[in-house]
Amino acid sequence: MNGGKVRRWGQKTANAQRRTSNAELPRFKDVTIQCFNAATRSAASGREIATFDGMHFSVLTAMASQSNSWPQWTLWAVVMSLVMGWVARSRMRPRPACCDQQLRHPVSTLIIGLAGFLLFAAIAVISNVFSNKTTSWWTTAIFLGFALLALPVVGDYFAARHEVSREGLLYGRLLGDGGFLCWDELSSVRFSSSMKWFRLETQSGTVVRVSVMLMGLPVFAQMILAYARSAAIDPTTQMILHATAEGNPPSVWGLSEGPSRTNVE
Secondary structure (H helix, E strand, O other): OHHHHHHHHHHHHHHHHHHHHHHHHHHHHHHHHHHHHHHHHHHOOOOOOOOOOHHHHHHHHHHHOOOOOHHHHHHHHHHHHHHHHHHHHHHOOOOOHHHOOEEEOOHHHHHHHHHHHHHHHHHHHHHHHOOOOOOOHHHHHHHHHHHHHHHHHHHHHHHOOEEEOOOEEEEOOOOOOOEEEEHHHEEEEEEEOOOOEEEEEEOOOOEEEEEOOOEOHHHHHHHHHHHOOHHHEOHHHHHHHHHHHOOOOOOOOOOOOHHHOOEOO
């Protein structure tokens, strides 16, 4: 009789612990993501690798003890912090004087695109070769979909090649023909923090988008500020361009803070 009560008490305790763990999981995810976002914002300056400080580690350790999935979330935060820090540093590396006016993707963009395609394509193939109960047509379709999403990144590495001058912007495109855009013909210059690009529109309706992942952004910003009409530049975007011209381009990950937090596409 007492033994039965002890077993029931033990089962209730175990269930209560599991409920507590499940309740703490969202909080742990939020803390991990907050720490990661703070790290990547500092990494996006292109000056150093973002790392978690002692406070972040203590918080993660305390919260991780309440969740069985803490290794995955912690690994995700650390890996993405390192990757985005690498991308941010790549776009700010010194280049030869002959390339100062050229806007190009760093090699890290190509590597990330190829790695993403190969990773998800391999998972799709392996999951079917060594199939299990979780393998189905829709899981395969999801992995193949992620693999296909990486291809535009690879294509943009070769297509998004622009060159700025005092007259304007010679631009290329992934789809369609490139062209030349004169600074004095701009009717709108805006920055989208969600899409991470500068949107340039001429009086004739031509639209060109310049990604923040490109090398050469400081010179690009200097040219727009010097030769485009001030009335065409959104006030918030103007502050972002001034910061970019000084060597502090917008973050490559997450919503930017301060003046760069605008959401115009």
